[in-house]
Amino acid sequence: MRGIRVVLIQNDGVARTIDNAAIGVSLMEVGRAEGVDGILGDCGGGCSCATCHVYVDAEWQQRVGPPDDVEIATLDMVSHLQQSNSRLCCQIVLTPELDGLKVTVAPAE
């Protein structure tokens, strides 16, 4: 199956475009595999470490959806960096509807 395009904007301003991101994996796994700066994913996608924190672009927020309670609790651990469009991208599973998804990587601690 053809992958989708996702764009992650790093803290240095560089937009990392990944053209063939696989459907069904998380945005964290894609970002980490591509070495996107700031996407660490220490806990491996378990929603427990907040090292894959991104801000979802306004136009994509509705399609991506809000965090669930477990994710909200983990985001609260980095409340100094949290915004209304914060997500942990290990919890964003790529689907065909997310083709073109654009996010900005949250700053490091």
Add this chain to the structure above:
Amino acid sequence: MDSKQAGHCPVTGHGQTPLADMTLSNPKIGAQPNAYYQAMRVEDPVHYDEKLGMWLVSRYDDIVTVLRDPLTYSDKHGYAAQYASGFFQEFKAILERDGGGFFPDAIKDDPPAHTRVRRLLDKAFTAHRVATLEPGITAIITRLIEQLADKAANGQVVDGVNDFAIPLTISVICEQLGISQFNSGKIQRWSSAVTAQIGRMQNREQMLDNAAQICDLQNFIIAEMKARETEPREDMISDLVHATLDDGSKLTFAEAVSLIRALIIAGNDTTATAIGNLLFVLATRPEVATALQASVDDERLMNRFVEELLRIEPPVRGLAKMTTREIELGGRLLPKDAHLLVLYASGNDDETQFTCPRNFDLNRSNIGKHVAFGVGVHRCVGASLSRMEIKVAAREVVRRLADIKLAVPVEQIRYQPTVAVRSIERLPLTFTRR
């Protein structure tokens, strides 16, 4: 309870003793280490502890630098140099003779070998899966608390560590692994024996005792594995025995034994320490007990309470690494093969990161920034499970018990003799039922 008292922080306190005369291998310093940590952070952040023969990494930023670069700062070699220190060959021979083999810890390998195994374990304790375990964990904890409350109501002193924290965490991890019949006291002795291997404080006689305990543990694990080889069950030991990894390979027998051993030990020992610390803090810091009481029905505040407890008193305080090349760290040029002890507890106490670090402050904006679970590729895989156990313990203790007090003067509280953890040995308590 807030951190807006800049300049009025309770001081961790410089000791009068010069840095060169202190060592973490001194049990007195090990029990009350914060002045030593602070002196290092201020005077000599990457400090050579002569008696220990290790470089102590004390500042938050340097700790993160080390943990984010696992190829320069090798966990595998640091651990190997620490393990059964001084007696390794004899220890290994005993395990090979009586314990089914010597099985190096797969979780303490370096990337890329580590990555293969780590990906498997990542799936075991996700925050979402652990959330589904909350009712079961609550049942275990409330049963234990009710037993203790009955005991205390009869005027008996209760040991918060050995009567509560340790049986609690052992019950939880055994349920997860699928160990239905277990002897809590035995698992406690196995845990002490394994953790002593990285504590740097065992003499030969203790090593022989500990090696015998670890043989017993490994023989137990091997029997549990064999029982599941042909008849898998719905439990984690079966999952590991039959697991297929991302690269299509299977775990070797040695890897599986080492992982189950690690899950049994790491799955109970450090969380039990945290729950012991919880009770100690409630008995000795009334402002924390009040804060917990006020937070008990607020999920967000309860999560924050757990993080702050882990920051202010992390169970794991020092784990070893070894440099694989010459490298500068914190202004110090370290040679290749320098043996480091990463002081997580000092990082959590670093005043450049945490305002008034000795204050227990639920409102810290960077409350999750502590390094109690580590950072990077070796970050604690059981963090969510540990948090859940501590949270439920805190909630149910405060709902069910009142007037928690030490039954002995605070000076009589003893800590395990080890550089790796700061862990209360016995915690005599009195309390009433709420």
